[in-house]
Amino acid sequence: MRRKVPLTQATITSIVFYLLAIRFSVVITIGQCRHHYLHLNSDNIRFGPRRVHPTSGPQQVDISIDEGQAYVLVVVLEKMSGAGKTVCVTGASGYIASNIVKLLLQRGYAVKASVRYPNNPAKTDHLLKLDGAKERLHLFKADLLEEGAFDAAIDGCDGVFHTASPFFTSVADPEKELIEPALKGTLNVLGSCSKASSVKRVVVTSSLAAVAFNARPKTPEVVIDETWFSDPEFCKEMKLWYVLSKTLAEEAAWKFAEEKGMDMVTINPAMVIGPLLQSTLNTSAESIANLMNGAETYANSSLGWVNVKDVANAHIQAFEIPSANGRYCLVESVVHSSELVEILRKLYPSYPLPQKCADDKPLATTFQVSKEKAKSLGIEYIPLEQSIKETVESLKEKNFLNL
Numbered sequence: 001m002r003r004k005v006p007l008t009q010a011t012i013t014s015i016v017f018y019l020l021a022i023r024f025s026v027v028i029t030i031g032q033c034r035h036h037y038l039h040l041n042s043d044n045i046r047f048g049p050r051r052v053h054p055t056s057g058p059q060q061v062d063i064s065i066d067e068g069q070a071y072v073l074v075v076v077l078e079k080m081s082g083a084g085k086t087v088c089v090t091g092a093s094g095y096i097a098s099n100i101v102k103l104l105l106q107r108g109y110a111v112k113a114s115v116r117y118p119n120n121p122a123k124t125d126h127l128l129k130l131d132g133a134k135e136r137l138h139l140f141k142a143d144l145l146e147e148g149a150f151d152a153a154i155d156g157c158d159g160v161f162h163t164a165s166p167f168f169t170s171v172a173d174p175e176k177e178l179i180e181p182a183l184k185g186t187l188n189v190l191g192s193c194s195k196a197s198s199v200k201r202v203v204v205t206s207s208l209a210a211v212a213f214n215a216r217p218k219t220p221e222v223v224i225d226e227t228w229f230s231d232p233e234f235c236k237e238m239k240l241w242y243v244l245s246k247t248l249a250e251e252a253a254w255k256f257a258e259e260k261g262m263d264m265v266t267i268n269p270a271m272v273i274g275p276l277l278q279s280t281l282n283t284s285a286e287s288i289a290n291l292m293n294g295a296e297t298y299a300n301s302s303l304g305w306v307n308v309k310d311v312a313n314a315h316i317q318a319f320e321i322p323s324a325n326g327r328y329c330l331v332e333s334v335v336h337s338s339e340l341v342e343i344l345r346k347l348y349p350s351y352p353l354p355q356k357c358a359d360d361k362p363l364a365t366t367f368q369v370s371k372e373k374a375k376s377l378g379i380e381y382i383p384l385e386q387s388i389k390e391t392v393e394s395l396k397e398k399n400f401l402n403l
């Protein structure tokens, strides 16, 4: 049953007592409300949310009712916490940024989205089709390396999500292709933020790449947390150019924010997977596509993984929660590639998944990443297996898989 009803306390109370009376599962859609979830004062009703899925439209709130022994799932209200606020998202065409834009629009924000190629439908169509885009999404052209290019997009914004940065693992000229746009681009965007007096907080998409790459030993017992920093010299030695670009960019961002007294938060996700909104294939989703498309071997590496919906949510929570500060590592699980392949094999046995490791060395050890700080943003991670499934289904839908 699906009914649309205006949200008032009296309506909610009557819905719950109706549910009690009929002992039946019902789905109710309540739109346009500023509350996250129901607040009911009744001794025999416990209410959620146990798990909130802010990116999947209306949020879900579990209500369990003791006396009636009925168990109901009520789909409730979109969180409209952004109504009346304007924010900028840089690199909005990209995988993570598109998911941030989608969620911001769902929450009622007006979004000024910077893209490199506003006239290329492959880079913008998916954004223009989002719910709320017609009314509240505005595209701005900006390149990271063009001084002042972000001024117009950032001017008048309450907050900025700086996500634009190249993510490639094989490049011919690391300085030009990765380090310059990441480092100079970040300072360029922060420069525009410091000129705009309206900006209250900047949320920078950094990476676990800027956290975990140093000479400290990693074992399954080691817990990496926000106090860790990657070492640029170590990155250069290992020729980890993308990792270096993120490390230098975050370092420079903190220095800039401190000098200018800017309220900045960084989000440091591990490898991000989950549904793609854009029509092009990004690097982290490509790592799954390659395994599904007949790669002969899997890498001898252990990596952290996290769902893009949790990453998008964490960005917005980091903007909205006044006490949010510093860095936030985002990792649901750390697994060796062999384990990732086993999950894929279980879910998709007919695909030509690799059987062997790329080398005969001992398997790279796993490690842990602390979830404590992310909890304060209200993040309850989507499990890895579900994230993998969502990624593959999305890759299939967008024709990125050969089978």
Ligand SMILES: NC(=O)c1ccc[n+]([C@@H]2O[C@H](COP(=O)([O-])OP(=O)(O)OC[C@H]3O[C@@H](n4cnc5c(N)ncnc54)[C@H](OP(=O)(O)O)[C@@H]3O)[C@@H](O)[C@H]2O)c1
Residues within 6 Å of the ligand: 090, 091, 092, 093, 094, 095, 096, 097, 115, 116, 117, 123, 142, 143, 144, 145, 163, 164, 165, 166, 167, 181, 205, 206, 207, 208, 246, 268, 269, 270, 271, 272, 273, 282, 283, 284
């Ligand atoms: N995906 C992950 O696993 C992961 C994990 C941790 C952190 N991150 C970080 O998340 C951010 C987004 O990554 P993503 O995975 O969403 O990758 P993506 O889809 O490739 O997005 C990168 C974005 O940066 C933009 N960009 C690159 N160079 C630019 C330039 N010179 N001027 C303006 N924009 C430029 C791209 O614009 P075009 O669309 O025009 O190319 C694109 O919108 C990056 O900062 C990345 O380091 C990603």
